[in-house]
Structures are given as structure tokens and as C-alpha cells.
Amino acid sequence: MTSLEAVPRIRRGVKCTYDQIRGSHVVLFPEGVLVLNETAAMVVERCDGNTTVGDIALRLAEEFDGVEPQDIAELVSRLVARRVVDIDVTDG
Amino acid sequence: MSPTAEAPFGLLAELTHRCPLQCGYCSNPIELVKRDAELSTEDWMRVFDQARALGALQIHMSGGEPLGRRDLPELVEHANSLGTYVNLVTSGVGLTRERLRDLAKRGVDHVQLSLQDATREGNDRIAGIKAFDRKIEAAAHIRDEGLPLTVNTVLHRQNLDNVAGLIAMAEEMGAERLELANTQYYGWALRNRAVLLPTKEQLARADAVVEAAQERLRGKIEIVYVIADYHEAHPKPCMYGWGARQLTVAPNGDVLPCPAATVITSLKIENVQNSSLHDIWYHSESFNAYRGFEWMSDPCRSCPRKEIDFGGCRCQAFQLTGDAANTDPVCSLSPNRQTVDLILDTEMRPAVEPAMAMRKISQ
Numbered sequence: 509m510t511s512l513e514a515v516p517r518i519r520r521g522v523k524c525t526y527d528q529i530r531g532s533h534v535v536l537f538p539e540g541v542l543v544l545n546e547t548a549a550m551v552v553e554r555c556d557g558n559t560t561v562g563d564i565a566l567r568l569a570e571e572f573d574g575v576e577p578q579d580i581a582e583l584v585s586r587l588v589a590r591r592v593v594d595i596d597v598t599d600g
Numbered sequence: 601m602s603p604t605a606e607a608p609f610g611l612l613a614e615l616t617h618r619c620p621l622q623c624g625y626c627s628n629p630i631e632l633v634k635r636d637a638e639l640s641t642e643d644w645m646r647v648f649d650q651a652r653a654l655g656a657l658q659i660h661m662s663g664g665e666p667l668g669r670r671d672l673p674e675l676v677e678h679a680n681s682l683g684t685y686v687n688l689v690t691s692g693v694g695l696t697r698e699r700l701r702d703l704a705k706r707g708v709d710h711v712q713l714s715l716q717d718a719t720r721e722g723n724d725r726i727a728g729i730k731a732f733d734r735k736i737e738a739a740a741h742i743r744d745e746g747l748p749l750t751v752n753t754v755l756h757r758q759n760l761d762n763v764a765g766l767i768a769m770a771e772e773m774g775a776e777r778l779e780l781a782n783t784q785y786y787g788w789a790l791r792n793r794a795v796l797l798p799t800k801e802q803l804a805r806a807d808a809v810v811e812a813a814q815e816r817l818r819g820k821i822e823i824v825y826v827i828a829d830y831h832e833a834h835p836k837p838c839m840y841g842w843g844a845r846q847l848t849v850a851p852n853g854d855v856l857p858c859p860a861a862t863v864i865t866s867l868k869i870e871n872v873q874n875s876s877l878h879d880i881w882y883h884s885e886s887f888n889a890y891r892g893f894e895w896m897s898d899p900c901r902s903c904p905r906k907e908i909d910f911g912g913c914r915c916q917a918f919q920l921t922g923d924a925a926n927t928d929p930v931c932s933l934s935p936n937r938q939t940v941d942l943i944l945d946t947e948m949r950p951a952v953e954p955a956m957a958m959r960k961i962s963q
Contacts, residue, residue, distance in 0.1 A: 521710050521748030521776070525683050529607060529655040536685035538710045538750055538777060541609045541657050591822060 510561055510584045512577055516593040517557035524552055535592050542590060547572070551583055555593045605843060605882055605891060607655025612662055612848040612859060613644065615675070619664040620693045622728030622958035623716060625754050625789035625796055628664065629862045632961040633851040641671040643872065645678045647849055650877040652682040656847075661708075662689035664851070667699065673706050680707025687712060689752075692738030693731050700741045711742050712750045713773075717758075718765025726758060728958045739773035750777040755806070755828075756796035757948075763806045767813045770821060780810060781826035784836075786860035786915055788959050794947040795956045803828055830940050834905065835912025835928035842890035842914060847881060855880045857887055860915045864924045890914050895925055899933040 510516070518524065523536040533549035535542040544552060547568070554564045561584050565577040587593045617632040639647070648659060659679040666672055667690060679686045688703065689712045700711075715735060716726040723732040742749045751770040755763065763780065770778040782803075783789050783796050798806075814823045829836050839846065839858045848856040853872040861867060867889065870880045881887055889895065893906055900911040911917075912928020920929045921936045929936035 520746070523685055523709060525657075527655070527657060529653070534657060536657055536709075538687065538712075538748065541685075 510581045510588065510595060512560060512562035512565070512581060514561050514581075514584070515557060515559065515596045516555040516561065516564075516584050516587070517596060518552065518555050519591060519594050522592055537592060539591065542592060548583060548587075551580060552587065552592065555584070555587070557596065605887070608651075608845055608847050608881060609656060610658040610660060610846040611648070611651040611656045612660045612846060613647070613675075614662050614664065614848060614850050614859070615644065615666045615669045615672070616664040616851050617961065618668040619691065619959075620668075620729055621665070621691050621714075621716075621731060622960060623726060623754070623788075624792040624956040624958055625756060625783045626959040627784075627787065627789075627859055628959070629787045629860075630791065631862075632664075632959075634961060638669075638851045639849075639853050639872070641674060643853065644671075644675055647853075647872050647877065648675070648679050648682060648684070650872075651847075652684060654877050654881055656684065658685040658687060660687045660689055665691050665693065667694040673702055676703055676708055677706040685709050690714070690738070691727075691731060692735040693729075695734075695738040695741060697741045697744070700738070700745055700747075704745050704747055708747065710748050710750065712752050712779075713739060713742065713775075714752050714754075715766065715769060715773075716753070718762040718769050722759060722762065726956075736773070739775075743774040748777075749773065749775045750779060751775040752779045752781070754781055754783055755798070756783045757798045757802065758795070760798045760802045760806050764809050764813075767809070767817075767823070771817070775821060777822045777824065779824045779826070781824075782828035784826075784829065784860075784913075784916075786863050786919065788957070790863075790919060792954075792956050793943070794950045794954050797830065797944070797947045798828060799948050800831060803831055829913075829916075829928075829930045830944060832930060833932040835909050835916075835931045837909045838913035838916075838928070839910075841892075841910040843881070843887040844891070844910075847877070847887075849877075855884075855886075857890075858915065861886070863915045864918045866918075866924065890924065896927075897925065899931075899935075900927050903933065 527534045533544040561581050565580040569575040617628050686708050687710045688708045692713050717723040720732040724730050753766050785793050810825050843857045848859045854869050867886050870884050900906050914924040916928050917926040918924035920939050927934040930940050
């Protein structure tokens with residue numbers, strides 16, 4: 509599980525865009541395409557290499573009710589597994 | 601009635617069949633399209649527009665060798681302007697620093713570089729030309745340009761024992777991904793099957809090497825391993841279903857549900873000069889022929905694995921059983937499995953190893 513202090517960053521060669529055909533945010537990468545739901549899209553947008561998972565959760569909580577930091581950490585773990593984001597090695 | 605289809609995610613654009621390499625397992629058909637039958641620049645741009653409008657988000661610029669098209673920079677720029685992910689699939693031959701820099705500037709997002717073997721001698725023998733050094737140079741240009749690199753190697757009896765060396769080469773080249781794909785037998789590879797089919801012992805050794813490397817390189821290089829399906833008990837989930845995720849446009853504008861689909865001679869192939877990609881994807885006979893599950897007969901129809909493997913590969917069913925609607929004969933449940941077993945018995949260790957038929961465009 510990704511820690512709340514981890515700093516995720518979109519991987520090199522990964523492109524985030526909006527697909528007007530599907531009406532969804534999508535992530536494009538060598539392996540394929542990931543169609544994102546609204547929460548995932550907001551998380552990916554904030555994987556900028558400067559913001560911790562905990563801070564991403566806090567910012568999302570400002571806009572949505574019921575945002576649990578653990579849920580965001582789990583989502584980031586899934587994005588790491590899909591090779592959409594990297595975690596900076598400095599995190600513990 | 602047509603089964604429901606979702607929008608495709610990707611377009612494999614086979615811009616040309618011309619290629620400096622002559623690999624005897626080339627995925628292009630035996631009947632290669634000649635230069636004068638290739639689509640024009642304007643045609644390809646229209647195809648990209650239609651593919652994007654249909655929902656395709658990735659355009660794989662492939663071939664043959666896509667660098668053989670002088671208009672490749674314009675095509676890359678156009679695909680990029682549509683917001684698609686542009687993947688260049690190349691042998692590396694002709695990929696100079698200047699050309700790569702220009703292509704990167706115009707919007708190539710990722711490069712797939714083929715490697716035929718781990719050594720210069722092996723690589724150049726399989727490729728049929730001196731290509732090894734140029735691939736090493738191309739990899740360096742790709743790395744210097746900061747583009748993500750996938751190294752692609754087709755595995756077979758002639759190089760499977762060098763899989764550790766291939767992995768080391770990919771590391772040296774700075775690849776982020778390595779695709780080690782056992783040969784799938786269509787077209788050229790089918791013709792050369794008795795030269796290519798690996799032994800069970802080779803596969804067992806390679807499997808262990810790949811597994812250890814996947815563990816060792818976790819987080820650094822992703823190793824994608826495509827199984828040798830003749831040796832398996834279950835078929836591959838070919839294309840994740842017919843007409844489900846991707847479409848291929850051949851150099852002459854033929855639109856194919858999979859790159860090998862021309863082997864199914866009973867299939868009526870559509871062309872971009874006569875219909876739109878939208879009509880072909882949703883309404884053509886060829887794309888609807890094996891979509892969904894309705895076309896299946898037993899053992900697939902009543903099999904829970906149909907949701908996993910979609911009945912395997914239609915082209916393989918056609919080539920080995922004569923009917924594309926049959927269960928893929930590599931499946932242990934197929935009544936035709938003995939056909940595959942017989943091939944393994946006779947071709948894994950042929951009494952006399954035939955020479956590889958090198959790929960070439962017939963005159």
C-alpha cells in the first residue's frame with residue numbers, strides 16, 4: 509500500500525487527455541488506454557511530483573464529501589501497478 | 601442482427617509493407633502490398649480522422665518499416681494534432697538522430713524497437729541484413745531524445761536460448777518495457793514453422809529466466825511475455841475478442857479485425873476507399889462475423905472460459921481446421937487438438953531442418 513507521504517508523479521511517456529467521444533478523462537500509455545472516473549481523473553491530475561498522497565486527499569476532501577485518505581492511497585497504488593504513475597524513491 | 605460493439609481504442613496503421621528486414625516470421629501477409637498500391641498521404645490522414653472520430657486514442661505507426669514512408673513526419677504530426685497517442689513501431693534501420701528528433705518534435709510519444717537476437721551474428725542472420733549496429737545506434741538516439749522505449753523480440757527455436765542475453769540488451773538499451781513474444785504462426789511464420797517451433801525444454805528454461813528477470817527488474821523494466829500457444833492447454837485471448845478493441849488498416853486501405861485476418865480467405869474484406877471506418881467497424885460483415893459469443897459452437901459456447909479467451913484465435917482456427925468459427929485448436933477441449941500435437945511431434949525437432957524462407961515482396 510502506498511504511504512500518505514509518498515509523492516506520485518505521472519510517468520514519462522504517459523499522456524492524460526479528455527476523450528470527447530467517451531465523455532471521459534483518459535490516460536494514454538504504451539500498454540493501452542485507461543478510462544478514468546471523476547475521482548481518478550482528479551487524482552491523476554494532481555500526481556505532479558510535488559504533492560503527497562495525503563495532500564491530494566486533503567484537496568479532494570475540500571470538493572467532495574467522504575474522501576478517505578486510505579482510498580486515495582489505494583487508488584494511487586493501482587495507478588502505480590498499471591504504470592501510469594511513479595512514486596519518487598525518496599519516500600519511506 | 602449485429603452484436604453490440606464498443607468503440608475501438610487503437611488503430612494499427614500498417615503504412616507500408618516495404619521493409620529492409622526479411623524476418624521469416626513477419627506478421628505481414630505472404631502477399632505483400634507493393635508501393636504503388638499504398639494509400640496516399642491524404643488517404644491516411646482521412647483514416648486517422650475517422651479512427652479518432654470512432655474513438656481510437658492510440659495510433660500505432662507500423663509496417664513493414666514505417667520510416668520507408670517519406671510522409672511519416674506529416675502523418676505523425678497529423679495523428680498528434682488529433683490528440684492520439686502516437687506509437688512508432690520500427691526496426692530502427694534508417695532512424696537517424698535527425699529523423700528521430702524531428703519525429704519526436706512532431707508528436708511521437710513512444711518507440712517500439714525490434715531486436716531479432718541478443719548478438720550481432722544472430723540478429724543479422726534472422727533479420728537477413730546487417731541491422732544490429734543500427735539498432736544499437738537507434739536505441740541511443742531514442743534514449744538521448746528522452747522518449748520511452750519498448751524493445752520487441754519475437755521468440756522462436758533459433759533465439760529462445762538467448763533470452764537472458766536479450767533481457768541484458770534491453771537493459772543496456774535503456775528500455776522501459778521489453779516484449780518477449782513467442783512466435784504466433786500465421787503467414788510467414790506458418791511457412792517457416794518447422795524452423796521456428798521451440799522445444800518444450802527450451803520453453804521451460806526460458807520461462808524460468810523470464811520469471812527471474814521480471815522479479816529482478818520490477819519497477820525498472822516491465823517484461824511482457826507472450827506464451828507459445830501451441831504448447832499450452834488453453835488458447836490466447838486473441839485481440840481480446842474479434843472487433844472489440846483495435847482495428848488494423850493495411851497499406852492498401854484494407855480494414856482488418858486483426859493484422860493476420862487476410863488468412864481467413866472466406867472473409868469479405870472492406871477498404872477505406874469504399875466505406876468509412878465507422879461503417880466498417882459497426883456494420884460490416886467482416887467485423888461482426890465473430891463478435892461477441894453468438895457465433896460460437898461447442899465446446900466454446902457452453903464453456904465458462906469463453907469470457908477469458910473468447911474462443912482463442914479465428915485465424916488459427918481457420919488455418920488449422922478450415923473453419924474460422926471452430927474452437928482454436930490449441931485448446932485442450934478442441935476436437936482438433938490432435939492436429940496441433942501432431943505438428944509439435946513432427947516440427948519441434950524435424951529430422952532435417954529446412955532453411956528459413958526469408959520474407960520478400962514478390963515481383
